Amino acid sequence: MSIYDERQSRQALIVWMYSNKKVKQLQKYGFVYYVSRKMKYAVLYTDVSEADHIQKNLEKLHFVRQVDVSPRQAMATDYATAFDAYAADLMAKKDSDDNDRLNERYA
Structure with a gap:
């Protein structure tokens, strides 16, 4: 049994940015699934257990305007x-x- 057999529980974070220049820095916080250059946001997937910690760290970055938790899991x-x-x-x-x-x- 490999690590890919089990489904990981992931949490999507929507990261609103002032500028799209530093999008590459988001990759060290999780999997960058989508980036909207026009609306200046990115969808980032992380583990559920680390989502709160990563959200707080992302909010401290100077190019990040706001971080929202995706409501998709609650639907x-x-x-x-x-x-x-x-x-x-x-x-x-x-x-x-x-x-x-x-x-x-x-x-």
């Missing part, structure tokens, strides 16, 4: 249950519409 990503509930609502609505049409036709 529900199980869409199967949401789809089932939506499909059940559609079927209930369709059945009630069919019953209304029958009642209007034969009333």
Whole structure:
């Protein structure tokens, strides 16, 4: 079993910068996933256990404006249950519409 078999729990940090010139320095804090040159931010992935410590260190850098924790982990990503509930609502609505049409036709 290798180290790549286990999924690592990662935390995304959004780093807002004053300037994009020092983006390369962010690589020593984690994996730089995306950099927006126009909006001057970067998405950085770190281990969950080190996220708070790294966030505090990043906020001390002179080119960093703000560091936000990504809300992605808090979001529900199980869409199967949401789809089932939506499909059940559609079927209930369709059945009630069919019953209304029958009642209007034969009333």
